[in-house]
Amino acid sequence: MTQDSKDEKKVVRGLEDVVAAETSVSYVDGVHGRLYYQGYDIHDIAEEMTFSEVVLLLWNGGLPTRAERDRFSSEIVADMRLPSQVVDMLKLTPPTSHPMAVLRTAVGMLAHFDPDVEDISPEANRRKARRLLAQIPTIIADLHRIRYGLPLLSPDPNYGVSSNFLYMLRGTPPTELERKAMRLLMVLLSDHGLNASTFTARVIASTLSDMHSALAGAIGSLKGPLHGGANERVMEMILNISDVDMVKEYIEGMLENRQRIMGFGHRVYRTEDPRATHLRRYSEMLCEANGQRSLYEISRRIEQTVMEAKGIYPNVDFYSATVQHAIGIPPEYYTAIFAASRAAGWIAHIMEQYANNRLMRPTSKYTGEIGLPFVPIDQR
Numbered sequence: 075m076t077q078d079s080k081d082e083k084k085v086v087r088g089l090e091d092v093v094a095a096e097t098s099v100s101y102v103d104g105v106h107g108r109l110y111y112q113g114y115d116i117h118d119i120a121e122e123m124t125f126s127e128v129v130l131l132l133w134n135g136g137l138p139t140r141a142e143r144d145r146f147s148s149e150i151v152a153d154m155r156l157p158s159q160v161v162d163m164l165k166l167t168p169p170t171s172h173p174m175a176v177l178r179t180a181v182g183m184l185a186h187f188d189p190d191v192e193d194i195s196p197e198a199n200r201r202k203a204r205r206l207l208a209q210i211p212t213i214i215a216d217l218h219r220i221r222y223g224l225p226l227l228s229p230d231p232n233y234g235v236s237s238n239f240l241y242m243l244r245g246t247p248p249t250e251l252e253r254k255a256m257r258l259l260m261v262l263l264s265d266h267g268l269n270a271s272t273f274t275a276r277v278i279a280s281t282l283s284d285m286h287s288a289l290a291g292a293i294g295s296l297k298g299p300l301h302g303g304a305n306e307r308v309m310e311m312i313l314n315i316s317d318v319d320m321v322k323e324y325i326e327g328m329l330e331n332r333q334r335i336m337g338f339g340h341r342v343y344r345t346e347d348p349r350a351t352h353l354r355r356y357s358e359m360l361c362e363a364n365g366q367r368s369l370y371e372i373s374r375r376i377e378q379t380v381m382e383a384k385g386i387y388p389n390v391d392f393y394s395a396t397v398q399h400a401i402g403i404p405p406e407y408y409t410a411i412f413a414a415s416r417a418a419g420w421i422a423h424i425m426e427q428y429a430n431n432r433l434m435r436p437t438s439k440y441t442g443e444i445g446l447p448f449v450p451i452d453q454r
C-alpha cells in the first residue's frame with residue numbers, strides 16, 4: 075500500500091452511522107423516539123407481553139400463542155438450576171468483585187458443563203440459548219444470596235421467568251405491582267438495535283465461535299459506564315442528592331465540572347427514549363407504594379434541570395434505577411439485571427449472525443511510522 079492510499083482512509087469515530095449488519099430483531103427510530111421488536115411498537119407490547127413471550131418474538135419473529143408461551147416459560151423455569159461447580163465458583167469470588175465481572179466468568183464457566191457447547195447448529199443453539207437465558211438470572215440471584223449469607227432458592231414453578239428471578243434474588247414473594255415492574259423492566263431491556271454489546275456478540279459469532287463466548291464478550295461490553303453500567307451510578311446520584319431542593323445546585327455543579335449526568339443522552343435518540351416513558355410511570359407507582367415518593371420527586375427534578383441546562387432527555391437507565399431500588403434490588407446488581415434481560419436480544423442477534431454470516435473484519439487507518447531502520451538489540 076502506498077503512503078497516499080493509507081492517508082485517504084476516513085475514520086468514523088465510534089462507528090457512528092456505520093451500517094455493520096442487517097437485522098429484523100429490533101429497530102430504533104431515534105428521530106421519532108420509537109422502538110420496534112420484530113416490527114411491533116414497544117408502546118403496544120411493553121405492558122402487555124411477558125418476558126418469555128418477548129423472547130419468543132425476538133427469536134422466532136412472530137407472536138407466540140398462549141400455549142407456546144406457557145410451555146416455553148415452564149421450560150426456562152425448569153432449566154434455571156446451575157451446575158454445582160458454578161455455584162462453588164460464585165462462593166470463591168471475592169466480595170469486592172463486581173457482579174458483572176462474576177457473571178462474565180460464570181457464563182464462561184457454564185460453557186464447560188454444556189453438552190452442546192461446540193455445536194453451533196441451529197438445533198444445538200436453540201438448546202443452549204434456552205439454558206443460558208435460564209441460568210443467567212440464577213447466577214445473579216445466587217451470587218447476591220451467597221454474599222449476604224442467605225440460603226439459595228429454587229425457582230417456584232408457579233411463577234414465570236421474571237417473577238422467579240425477583241423471588242430467587244430477594245427471597246420474598248413479589249407483590250402484583252412488583253411482578254409487573256420486573257416483567258416490564260426485562261421486556262424493555264431485552265433488545266435495542268446494534269448497540270455496543272450486541273455488536274460485540276455479533277463480532278464474536280461472526281468468527282463462528284460459540285454462543286457462550288459471544289455472551290461472555292457481550293457482558294464485558296455492557297459492563298462499561300457508557301453502556302449498561304450507567305444505571306448503578308444513577309441510583310448513587312439520586313441517593314447522594316437526598317433532597318429535592320438540592321437537585322439544581324448538585325446537577326449544575328456537575329455540569330460546570332464537565333461531568334456527564336448518568337442516565338441522560340443517547341447516541342441514537344434525539345427525543346425521549348420510549349422505554350423511559352414506561353419506566354417513569356412505574357417509578358412513580360412503586361415509589362408511592364413503598365413510601366419513597368421523594369426518590370421519584372428527585373428524579374423528576376433532575377430530569378427537569380438537565381433538560382433546562384442541556385436539552386438532553388433521560389435514557390432507559392435513568393428511571394430503571396428507581397424502579398429497581400423500589401423492588402428491592404441492590405444497585406450493584408442493576409447492570410447484571412440488564413444483562414439477564416439483554417441476553418434475549420444478544421442470542422437473537424447471534425442466531426441471526428450465524429444464519430447469514432460473514433466474518434466481521436473492519437480496517438483501521440494506520441497513523442504510525444513505516445520503514446524504520448531495524449537496530450539489533452545489542453546495538454541499541
Ligand SMILES: CC(C)(COP(=O)(O)OP(=O)(O)OC[C@H]1O[C@@H](n2cnc3c(N)ncnc32)[C@H](O)[C@@H]1OP(=O)(O)O)[C@@H](O)C(=O)NCCC(=O)NCCS
Nearest residue numbers: 299300301304333334335336337338339340341389390391
Ligand atoms: C450515551 C452517551 C455515551 C452517548 O453519547 P454520544 O452519542 O457519544 O454523544 P456525545 O458524547 O457526542 O455528546 C454530545 C453532547 O451532549 C453532551 N452530553 C451527552 N450526554 C450527556 C450527559 N449524560 N451529561 C451531560 N452532557 C451530555 C456532551 O457533553 C456533548 O456536549 P458538547 O457537544 O457540548 O461537548 C452519552 O450521552 C453519555 O455519556 N451518557 C451518560 C451515560 C449513560 O447514561 N449511558 C447509558 C446509555 S443508554
